[in-house]
Amino acid sequence: MSRIDESLYSKNGLAARYIARELIDIETGQRIPRISDFTEKLSLGRGTVQGALKLLEEIRAIRLESRGHLGTFLLKRDLNLLYEIAGIGPIIGVMPLPYSRKYEGLATGIIEVLERTNKRIDLAYMRGALPRVEALKSRRYDFAIMSLLAAEEAVTKFEGLEINKTFGPESYVTAHKIFFSNPHYSKIEDRMRVGIDYSSVDQAELTLLECEGKQVELVEVGYMQLFSMLTKGMIDAAVWNVDEERTLQTFKSSGFHSPEAKELAAKATTAALVVESARGRITEQLGVLDTSEVRCVQKQVVEGIKYPHY
Template sequence: MNSIDERFLTRNGHAARRLSALLINRPTEGDAARLPRVRDLAAELGVGNGTVQAALQLLEESGAIETVARGHLGTFLVRADRAILWRLSGLGTVLAAMPLPYSRRYEGLATGLRSAFEEAGAPFAITFMRGAAARVSALLDGKVDLAVLSRFAADQLMERQPIDLIADLGPATYVGAHGLLLRHGVQLDTEGLRVAVDPASEDQRSLAERAFGGREDVTWLESSFIRLHDLFAHDRVDATVWSLDEVQGKLGDEVEVLPLGDEIPGDLSLRNSSAALIARSEGSEALAAVSGSLDLETVTSLQAEVLRGERTPAY
């Protein structure tokens, strides 16, 4: 362990670590780069003025920041190495829960999220979970800092759970589109239509109920995407609504793909296709530290490159 590391284990070093978390999001240009007064930082950290001054000096010596005093205007932050600040802060790795990466679109989304967080100086990792409810449960239990859902599922769950919307990445960032799947030889008006529904998916269940829920003769069969091919192939299901990202080229010739009808409002389709980032309402210290410097355009632009085949997924 070098001398600087040892100094970060002292009282001044502990204050420097806490100060690191406060400085990660601070701009380094213009009036916004002016640091709070030492006494204000001391009050926020619950330490003395001298401790704050020593903590700032430690951060400068470590290469984490560079400041310039401009007389009565105050002290300005002119350079900040977010990666060093993050390491010193001890905030750890930001962990996100995402759907299983079964589609190029999800691989692109994972690639974009990882790049955006790492550019902001935050170590980032992904855990993949099937079902919006499972991802929200992990979020509420504090097992992850961030969860990725469709905007539709996020809106539904925010009404019932203490979670907040961090960002809506826009149409076609979660799925491209949904389609109506019909086994060949079966008509939509067939009596006793057997319809597959995924109980783990807020989106799929809602769309299927919209498309077929007005009929009393429908038989609902619970299924996941993994089982869907076998159910169609062995004549155990007749129809469903599903994400085309999942099914195209994967269900064989026995299934016909039809467009969804007017029973699916345009707003619902848009919210089902948009990726939403959500967090606990009480917040995650790690997520709060990085959110101000997160470039969401990086996420969508890299996702688009993966979808066009111009970038290899890396997550």
């Protein structure tokens, strides 16, 4: 790449960076803008534009074909190389650990739909909505996926964040329930030990609402350790989502008794995409993310029609 890097610092090379951005959105086989279109839009000289296009061909980022009065057509392109030349890195998002089919489907859907629109996308996985918000604020990631309940709290608590998209009911989890270590339990009662993960906004808020007014011991535990703690009888009850099949099959569960918990539980099923308001380029790139298409892919993964990849 050293020869390519050197060539891009020439006058034509700098122009090639701008033109590469324009060519990313043009599909193979389509006509590219005329020289005059590039000169007008990018405020470049005609010779500079011609030199930039020639350079892009020389480094094999594109292959063009002139068809006379019909114009010039894009026969071939190296999309990754065009992104590199244009200085556009992949969009990097963070979402929950994909331990359920629902999360696997959501991750697969986001990746597939963005890649269909020629957007480069990478996903990272992190437990807990609060750590994901903090990572977003520190700009380790460009967007974060969490429940609508957690997203609304994040937007209220942290200045400069906004909810960019929501994916509809049951796009995040199917539902939350209370799981019990003892099958004779049917609701949270006084003197119970109840597991709580404060890094998970959904789990913590639903737990606190359901325990309100009761004399219980709140045992701080990581979300992924709830199963083990329930199995060993170290806690008596815990709020968890029903998409974890092992938990649903192992423990007795019940719905919420608190009206406030019931209301928030419904909101916690919806997936939301959160971004920083000031990052216009990220918002623009995410504008092509069709949530209905993401849900379609997610459904196929959940039903076993499509193999997940993320």
